[in-house]
Amino acid sequence: MRMLGIVLMMAGFFTAAFFSVRIADSKGLEWETIEWTWYGIAFAVGAVGVVMIRVSAHTDKTQTHKVDADLRVMSETMGRLVSNLSDLNARYDSVDVYTIHQWIDAELAGDLADFAEARESLIPLYGLQRYADLMTQFAAAERLINRSWSASADGYVDEVRISLERAGSLLGRANELLRTYQQADPSTGVATA
Numbered sequence: 001m002r003m004l005g006i007v008l009m010m011a012g013f014f015t016a017a018f019f020s021v022r023i024a025d026s027k028g029l030e031w032e033t034i035e036w037t038w039y040g041i042a043f044a045v046g047a048v049g050v051v052m053i054r055v056s057a058h059t060d061k062t063q064t065h066k067v068d069a070d071l072r073v074m075s076e077t078m079g080r081l082v083s084n085l086s087d088l089n090a091r092y093d094s095v096d097v098y099t100i101h102q103w104i105d106a107e108l109a110g111d112l113a114d115f116a117e118a119r120e121s122l123i124p125l126y127g128l129q130r131y132a133d134l135m136t137q138f139a140a141a142e143r144l145i146n147r148s149w150s151a152s153a154d155g156y157v158d159e160v161r162i163s164l165e166r167a168g169s170l171l172g173r174a175n176e177l178l179r180t181y182q183q184a185d186p187s188t189g190v191a192t193a
């Protein structure tokens with residue numbers, strides 16, 4: 001909405017400026033008076049653009065609470081994901097590999113979904129590059145968790161362990177990035193334990 005407002009404002013004001021000056025037409029004749037109708041329409045379009053920009057700025061300010069809540073959700077879910085996966089990897093030898101897909105459904109699936117749902121709030125806080133860096137690690141870990149789920153259900157024992165260990169490493173990196181971003185921006189209001 002902000003971008004559309006900027007475009008309307010610029011187009012309206014430039015067009016209004018065009019109609020407010022005396023210029024020669026194709027026959028070399030100058031306009032005698034300002035075309036007030038067209039000037040008024042162009043000015044109105046520009047004014048609509050200004051209103052859209054102001055509404056967009058107000059909307060951004062009111063969305064701050066959602067961004068803060070999403071960041072809190074991401075911190076909490078990432079912490080649980082790293083902890084649960086670390087615990088599983090530590091006790092892997094005593095776990096029935098053929099039931100790991102059930103454990104993933106019970107212990108990881110909800111947190112993976114919650115983190116992914118809240119991820120868009122990273123962009124206004126930290127920018128697109130940091131969002132991409134963090135989500136690259138998270139998405140790769142999520143794919144490996146899904147791969148280990150399939151391997152567990154299909155009985156490929158070695159693949160389960162390899163995928164879970166790699167996923168744990170990637171989630172650990174994603175967690176470090178998230179904590180680094182939060183520490184670099186203390187205004188987010190989220191504790192960085």
